[in-house]
Amino acid sequence: MSADVPPVARKVPSRRERHGDVFVDPYEWLRDKDNPDVVAHLEAENAYTQRATEDQGPLRDAIFDEIKRRTQETDLSVPSRLDEWWYYARTVEGSQYPVYCRVGAEPDVWTPPAVVPGVPLDGEQVLLDGNAEAAGHPFFALGGAALTRDGHLYAYAVDNSGDETFTLRIKDLRTGEHLPEVIERVFYGLEFSPDGRRIFYMVADESWRPFQVRVHTLGTPVDQDEVLYEEADVAQWTSIDLSSDRRWLLVGIGNSEYSETRCLDLAAPAAQLMVLVPRSERILHSAEVFEHDGEAHVLLVHNGGPQRGAHGREPGRAFNNMVSMAPLAEFAKPPAEQEWRTVVEHDDAVKIEGADVTSTHLILSLRRDTIETVRFARLEDVLGFAFGGDGAADGGRAPSFAEPAFGEELYTAGAGSSDYRSPVARLRYTSFFTPPRIYDYVLATGELLLRKETPVLGGYDPNDYVAERAWATADDGTQVPLSVLRRASVRPDGTNPALVYGYGSYEVSMDPAFGIARLSLLDRGIVFVIAHVRGGGELGRRWYEDGKKLRKKNTFSDFVAATDWVVSSGWADPARIGCMGGSAGGLLIGAVLNLAPEKYAVAVAEVPFVDALTTILDPELPLSALEWEEWGNPIEDPEVYAYMRSYTPYENVRPAAYPRVAAVTSFNDTRVLNVEPAKWVQALREASTSGQPIVLKTEMVAGHGGASGRYEEWKDRAWDYAFIADGLGAREVTA
Template identity: 35%
Template sequence: MTPTLNPKISQPAPVAPRRPHSFTRHGITVVDDYAWLKDPNWQEVLRDPSVLDADIRNYLESENDYTESLLGHTASLQKTLVAEMRGRIKEDDSSVPAPDGPFAYFRRFRDGGQHELFGRSARDGGETEIILDGDQLAENQEYFRFGGARHSPDHRLEAWSADIKGSEYFSIRVRDWADGADRDDLVEETDGAVVWSADATAFFYVKLDDNHRPMQVWRHRLGTPQADDVLVYEEQDAGWFTHIHESSSGRFCVIAGGDHETSEQRLIDIADLDAPPRLVAAREQGVQYSVADRGDELFILTNADGAIDFKIVTAPLDAPARANWRDLIPYREGVYVIDIELYAGHLVRLERANALPAIIIRDLATGKEHDIAFAEAAYSLDTMGGYEFDTTNLRFSYSSMTTPSEVYDYDMASRTRILRKRQEIPSGHNPADYVTTRITATSHDGARVPVSILHRRDLVRDGTAPLLLYGYGSYGMAMPASFSANRLSLVDRGFVYAIAHIRGGSDKGWGWYLDGKRDKKTNSFDDFASCGRALIDARYTSAKRIVGHGGSAGGMLMGAVANRAGGLFAGIVAEVPFVDVLNTMLDDTLPLTPPEWPEWGNPIESEADFNTILSYSPYDNVAAKHYPAILAMAGLTDPRVTYWEPAKWIARLRATMTSGGPVLLRTNMGAGHGGASGRFHRLDEVAIAYAFALWAVGMAAS
């Protein structure tokens, strides 16, 4: 079935004026009729949305009004969906307390609260104290999101950060545990992360530059103005981002820099603030590495020496250069080492093979290894870290598409586990009512693409069920087959929910990622379409009963498959979609452009990259043909995928397509890349996407 328009609608679709802007690069002239939707003052708009050009604001608001007019008849359905999803949330939920010295630190929500509370209790239990109340801090703010919170080594202070625009400019403050008051310290325009000095008199942070790039590491001494802060490190390559974190032992602040192909790390001894950062290994094009420390020995996760799926090496702290790296866990093709956690006596590595993760534990004294295994056909597994280094306790989480999240404490010495928390679904959830399974799709070139599937056990596979097919496929990010309470609102209405583990992600190893980037990017799109066809062949659904869903780079995927395989879909939901790929990659003033060139190619310098991107960029390949119904969702203050990308895309679609649709744009005028802030406000946006999906397959009254 195709979506039926609201019979009460009289409002016509907005028509964006065509104001042709042309440019020529590598001998090719490109005409962009909607370039005017990019505010020349966009950097200031990120800081203050009220300065947005009036013509652009009026256009975006007219699109919002049009979307509301078409989806307005689903308002009751949206309220029902929100109520269902909220009913599955334990409103007074709390994390498992994480011990650190005399205390155990936790995060929790109050009943009805939108934002987290940060607190602690004595290590062995007892009365709790709250240091940060997110609900209170968010009062009178249209947007509020914590960037992070970290207690000082002496447990007296809490450094915390927040973003109140949605533009990911985080301000850092310091709160005293003794009286709950913020000190005068205020550090602005940061990425939100903090690493304390050993004596808790100072902290390190990363400042964003005028192009919203994290390029500088600074040291702030408590009680002094930000103007007196000391620059510790500055990255000179505009294509590299810089971040900081604590090392495994807590001895160092790690300065981690890199792009999507190369990395480099430095160590700052937090007990010696005047010592310069210590380089681990000089950057080499294509070599990535990350460092964990244990006394005088470093453990390094790297792809050096052709280890496509990564390996683990060791090096002495006083001579950590590449020449001194020695293999500890050699490279094994097809077994992707995702991450490592280092403890005083154990090394933990998280691996993935054929889209299934595993935790492997190595006793560093004996060299013996064992794994933690699970039996479901598709599941998600992750280590959770902690504050303490000299411990045998490993905390990890497990879930599947049918099994709610479980948190375990695992004793690495005795090999025993304790369930510390199981996600509670207040409205009820019986995993036995659902099925998690996998199939494999064969792509255009013979590649075998895993598809994780969730459906009700009583589903009849006769090819008539509606199906939501989710995908991402970029930056080496894998899509875990984890539990989501929200998606049950679709599944309980008869939907099949499927995740396509396409190339461009690392679901089947780092080589799987390399086969879906740059000149191989179209493999991602063809894989996704092949997954849709495989689901049809397996009689889970049929053509035009599928709704595609993806966000950010997954939104680019949605735009590309709409152009290339639109006939498979009843509808497409593209959240903050990266669809104007060519123009964005040609603009080196945008926050993410230079660091993204290794992922997509540099069309400024390379004619081949220009032609490759031009050949698939969703905005540039909109054609005069039939398109499925499309909902694009944007955020005005989004620094990652700027608001004008989906705005231009929808304008061109509406002006060019010959049939199908409708195509809708909804811009959140008070949020950025992550959408609405607050755990319940976010449900409003999920409900809009789900109501659209139901509407696209003729089930909006369900």
């Protein structure tokens, strides 16, 4: 890398005083995106980064070409049936974005049409061409889409800046013309009423918190749209969804510790929102409403409540969740008088992630031994167990669940979208070295029908690679699961380069998934280790609870323990280890570099949340108040303040030999503002004693997910991986 001189931001002291602690921030002025000096500084940083990494250009080009060469660029997804149509997306070589299409379906035919990449299906109708929508814009992303039951109208929301606010338009698929109404600044989430006359959508407040559910009646002025629901609590997130049979609108309000659900019967024009589970019960749950044999029922995944079962009313006792049912009429009673019937008991070893219904079956999504998978039971059996004469209350036989067998140790299987009436359930499957597969699971027989495996070109052979489970021992003796990925030819001889990757927040799990770009690292002899640290959800709710709030430092020490394991196991040369993470995983990387900078040769932090305390102290900033349930509230709680003050990366940079570091961010990111890595990079450069380059790369037209378009995404990934490979001395393919 070049020894060019990096930009130096001027210092403008900004004093913060909280709970008797004083912090003087010299770079807070970089927060003002409208300040021309801030923009000029970011552009100077980009210019420096380009110069400093210029020698990595050929390596970036090589990795990009490897990704491109392995990708079937002209492709077509497996059609998915909804009502009387098969819906799918196709991509075309040379085009950045998918084209969303449909063809008509024959009655009672549930086998998807056979597809040939590059050959449109007979009778194809284009709903939306992403490339046409993106033309003339620097960015393009969809924020949701919805269809009327009759298939005539298609609503979709588009973001052209990367700030995750969208413009909603409605297209008449019979004519190809758009309706006159255009709704600006909507958020994720839009749904049609069954009659197609109304559309429900979400709006965010100034802090980018979704807080309003609005209703637009087609043909009326947008400024007359009704507010169906507004959430005043700044620490609550609001969302909408339709029930599986699309009769009920479900409004979810909550945070990571408790939630509330309301529902609206869309078949009853005069119906009002009905509270199912109020937040006052402090139960963390999800709810589904469905009708069976003329009676409406509620299906609940929850961690406590008035169910019959072993865990009583105390929230949190069923920390890995349980599943219950109750007639919808039961929720008209006060919570203390309701009776829910347990259909799946709590299990310390199995986390129930969610539940859904088809017209004939209950579908459970669960996590066992870190692995996400699915189970199925006949809905008649479940209802009979819950409400029949020999049901759960009387010790009747529990319903039998079937679980598909996939034959790999480390994999991810989940339910995809399926028509409520379908006799098959669509499943998504992948592993670290099995490309994504689409299955149809025959509900009546348990047969798995493989519909497609995403092709990987260029002579890819999964047998050339190995994925293994290992365990690192944390400082407190906790066993931390690791996923160790490598070329089969790589041996633990203590000479290999290695990359340790982690996240560890919000109960998000780093599940096994195939990645074409990752092959470029493995082919250069790099051992890729995913550290499933506390704060994630890999080992259930307790794993998450042990890595949040006043136990957050477990996340960081787990990652360091994972790094130590990579050395002690012989998989890596201790002088050739890199680390990488994004968003809250970027906070992880920042904290780890402060803890043990000497353990890493190179680090990449993507959209890193490295100035967390400043952000969370300001409830006016995007999402800050919502973060209190994850990190604690440092505004009100001195202990939380002191704890966060002791680890937040920017405020704990110290004189040390930091490795070479790349901070990658986006100018329009609304989740982690670009000021955070901009400040962090300045602090690192000033404190580092190693002389290693520290660079800041800002996408000037992008959001939290980076640039839009698949080729731009490949370029971004090639940039990150070239920085890592160069820093580890692994530029050449060794396979």
